Amino acid sequence: ASTGLARARLEDPLLGADGPPLTLVCAPAGSGKSTLLTGVAARTPLPVAWHRVSADHAATRSFVGRLATTLARGFGVPELAEPADVDALLAALDAHCEAPSLLVLDDLHELFGTAAEQLLATLIDGRPPTLRVILSSRRPPELNLPRLRAAGEQHEIGADDLRFRVWEVEELFTLVH
Numbered sequence: 001a002s003t004g005l006a007r008a009r010l011e012d013p014l015l016g017a018d019g020p021p022l023t024l025v026c027a028p029a030g031s032g033k034s035t036l037l038t039g040v041a042a043r044t045p046l047p048v049a050w051h052r053v054s055a056d057h058a059a060t061r062s063f064v065g066r067l068a069t070t071l072a073r074g075f076g077v078p079e080l081a082e083p084a085d086v087d088a089l090l091a092a093l094d095a096h097c098e099a100p101s102l103l104v105l106d107d108l109h110e111l112f113g114t115a116a117e118q119l120l121a122t123l124i125d126g127r128p129p130t131l132r133v134i135l136s137s138r139r140p141p142e143l144n145l146p147r148l149r150a151a152g153e154q155h156e157i158g159a160d161d162l163r164f165r166v167w168e169v170e171e172l173f174t175l176v177h
Contacts (some may be wrong), residue, residue, distance in 0.1 A: 013037070048104065
């Protein structure tokens with residue numbers, strides 16, 4: 001359950017039936033990225049799979065294998081016989097994500113400059129249309145984001161967006177603290 005302040009101006013665009021297929025939340029450490037996404041995950045009616053990326057996911061085999069485990073827990077996608085098989089992971093997603101669902105990839109900056117970051121581009125491009133993805137990172141990932149943005153398939157939330165507005169600070173102290 002979310003323990004922070006619900007911030008409708010940031011959460012509502014991600015929760016709607018016509019929410020963006022891909023969202024990038026990109027801001028420095030301590031900006032509230034994970035807190036925002038925890039609130040979205042708690043409020044969405046969609047099934048959610050949450051994957052926290054760590055530095056030991058830099059190898060494609062490790063990243064795909066651990067992501068497959070997350071998807072198995074979140075969406076019932078079967079475990080892969082070969083952990084590094086991206087095509088099998090995409091096929092399993094196609095078969096098991098017939099209804100809208102949400103995948104959150106938190107701390108994506110841990111993959112900066114690795115083979116796993118390039119593999120993520122393949123996963124983003126090949127995902128089923130019912131799968132929404134939210135990426136959280138301290139820096140923009142090496143993905144073809146301008147193409148997605150131009151196609152209207154990407155929503156971006158940056159550090160300025162995450163800053164509390166005066167009325168949110170008042171609400172935070174009144175309702176939460």
